[in-house]
Amino acid sequence: MYAPFFGLRQAPFSIAPDPHYLFMSERHREALAHLLYGLDGGGGFVLLTGEIGAGKTTVCRCFLEQIPAHCNVAYVFNPKLTVIELLEAICGEFHVTVPASAQTVKGFVDPLNAFLLAQHAAGRNNVLIIDEAQNLSADVLEQLRLLTNLETSERKLLQVVLIGQPELRDMLARPELEQLAQRVIARFHLGPLSEDETAQYVRHRLKVAGLGGPLPFTTKALGQIHQRTRGVPRRINLLCDRALLGAYAGGHAQVSSAIVKRAADEVFGGRRPATAAPRRLQWAALGLGTLGVAGALAWGWQQRHDVPGAAPSAGRAASAAAPARAASAVAGAPASSPAAAASAPAAAASAPAPLALADWTPDDHDAWQALAARWGLPLPAKADACATAAQRGLLCHRSGAGSLSLIRLMDRPVLLTLQRPGERPGLAALVGLDERHATLMVDGQRRAVAVADLARVWRGEFSTFWRPPPGYAVRNENVLPLREWLATQLGQVPGLAPSGAASRAAPSWPELSRQVQAFQASQGLQPDGRVGPVTLMQINRATGVAEPRLDAAS
Template sequence: MLGWSDAMYHQYFGLKEPAFSIAVNPRYLYMSEQHKEALAHLLYGVTGGGFVLLTGEVGTGKTTIIRSLLEQLPEHTDLAMVFNPMAEVPEMLQMICDELGAEYDRAAPSVKKLTDTLHRYLLENHSRNRHTVLLIDEAQLLSPEALEQIRLLTNLETNTEKLLQIILVGQPELNRLLAQPRLRQLSQRITARFHLNPLSLAETRAYIGHRLQVAGLSGANNPFPDAIVRKIHSYSGGIPRRINILCERALVGLYGHNKERVDGKILSLARREVSGSSEGARHDFSGLWRWLSLALALVAVLSVALLLWQQTVDNDLETTPPSAEQRIPEKQSPDRQSPGQQLAGVGSPPQQAIVGGTQKAPGYLIRRLSDAQAQLAGYSGFDNPLTCFTSGSDAAICEVEHYDTWQQLAELNRPALLSVITPDKFHAYVLVVGLTSSQALVIDRDGTQHSVALAELGALWRGQTIYLWRRPPGYQKGASVGLGDSGPLVHWLSNAFARIDEQQRPLTDDRFNSALAARLKIFQRNSGLTVDGILGQQTILRLNERLGIDTTLMVEGDW
């Protein structure tokens, strides 16, 4: 295939131009849902959103999105783009000044002088009602010192707004860089984060069709059958740049072999050329060997586990069983259920829980539900010790959920009461206020903290979970607001984002406008929520966390 003219193959298919060139061309940008949201992130940053972060693997389309951004910049925006982030701090500041056309002392360009120059320029630009945006590509190459200097640039502001909006674009390593403790101040100022993922199979199919259509080929003449598209997606991992290279080589192969549809042989040859080896012609036997190796390893692990289990059983048979007095608990008289117990859906526990065949319960168990509720309310910061457990509350909402995993409790990220059942079938409660990958921090009836292994606690917990959260003004249980709505809940949402984004003025007063909807979608995407632009309970919970309104779980290192 290498002997054929790559520059002429597109004419063979009736294309106006090569459809899969890797050169950046905004006309060929395939706007999947995530790409649309990525572009919305950048546009939000340009129009006053503060720090914005866009990350993605090599070849996922970050640069193409940047070029699309340039085509949609508002007329009153000045953009400085830095493409050499490996420069030292003074050189980087010089590049920014050069990009903006800000004059500085080139004989002695110290960091302070350059920063002062930028401050004067930004003030003058603001006086002309112009926005200034700094975009840094390949930002994962920045040194921690350069990132800290960039953070300091965001301190340049008037009484009402930031003078400089900054967009950081980079590979996934940028997230790890920003996670360093010394850069936590910068990380906290990022108002919107977006990560570009590889394309799905359906998106890969649409992406190939889109590029062919832009290049002038109708869908009926698509030379890539569905089975071939599935292989292209598998080989490329859904990375657009890899898709382009594979598709281009496949079309060149069709041209060279005088064929009209890509088949397995053509694609294997294209893959071999791309990889520079015979890998593409191996029919994926390597994948079969990988699965076989995993299966053999699994068999080995199971064999060892079975042997250890058998040894444990043998040891247990040699151990004297407990006496009858040790196994039989004292009879208990259950208390009458309170309204809070009816909410939790469980009965009162006995006065003494029996755990593990002994008469001494772990010290962290809370036996009475009313005591557990009082501890939860107090720890969560509510003045009324029983708050919404006993009567309606203007501030608190009580929730009872069923969770199956510790991951779900970690995602809830709130102190919670776990209803547990001991091996001897007694009810008790555990107040969890912190989680790690292996331990839970719990508080007993007297307020004493205990660190408990998740394996120990998980054997008792049956999933029932009680937690509290604060309702915003105007919120009624199950309510939601969206585009076009108005009222106190919309006012609360707009002011919440003004606080998060460190803006003096909210996006709206009390009318849910398009700007507020766009900001809400960005927040939902970053929080792993359904991106629908509607404010409901789950979004409020995440906003309460971000704003510090609700008490959250303690993390490892704090206890």
């Protein structure tokens, strides 16, 4: 009704999950990265939770589109089923032939197990996705756990992805489901959009709907939309739709904050959504239980992402990249290294000149030169950056599932792979970052780019250097040097150092695992006990190791 009045081809705020209107915020990309990481986790459970309307279905649709071709997928969207009905649904989704006489759990599990073994032998993985998983009963969840017992000597045969509302986390925290909770290899809670992201979301949907002129919402109206919806996308759609209709009915070309207030009272009845729980509480259900040596040193995928040679090529796909908050981190250079002299130079006295990404042609070698300079690393023309770094004891670390929040957390220069429409991917050296602007090095000069503009051409792929700790290279043959280094470094972190007699002896692996998990939780990383590049980087940062840092905001 109102679309032609505002110069739109169609109504922009339908609550139907139209893929043309897909808006992936930083949080949505992180959630997607966790799901993709789970595909390479060797089996078990992956958990995605979020409030009603937070965009879980959007993330799931993107996940389904990016699942590799070698994966079989079963999708259950109505989990209010008995154990037998669930097994029947899973077999049906995987096209498993079940005897007509099957009426027991064994009658369905036996042919399912045979199917999974055959697929494993053929080099195929099997993924079961269950939406609205908060509706699963305890006995059904227990049956799912038993299904993940199907395994070979190398890996489990079934990966289960549970997507649901926050009460799903509460369910898995129950004592009777502890065994299942311990098999969750990746979890992410999808929070609401920030105020800036809410405004970006509104602009995005209007643009897709055909808006060619000015935004029909005032700045105050956008602020009011975020306040009334708390950044929940479905609520944003409902409120914006009613506000545009109200403006149209009153003959107003712009939606004011007063119109938004009236629309909110009509749509929500004066109710305001509850504020999300503090992030630190989101980890409470995880616990900090004991992990064995295998858990503490589950390097797995991380080894494939840290290489001494061959600089990462721009645009490299991240088919099994670790998620931003599940990735573990990187160690820094010692204070006596050349990196100390070149670490995080103070921000220039003058603000960096603005850079228009549309008019800039990235140069990969220039970007690597800029990153190498931050480490005090000479990089000759046409030299392989990673091979050169390896000669100085550095490794190249790359990830295809980063986010700006992770970059801020890591607080070190990185190379971003930018993908502009119609052009080849190119590298950009990011050396500074605040809430609104990023600083790139271009031809030796610091240039400023709006974070919103950068987000349009960056999809999470980044590369950087890091200095591995002693024993990292030989950890598979002799883990003792790395264990001693971890114990020493974590012992310097307030709140993690053991007391009494325990402080006079090297901690056991279970104790060290608990320390790693506690440290990860304190840093905003997923406390999974994995000792990888991002965790190691944050350990060095917390213990004062001198290494390159991002420039301070100008």
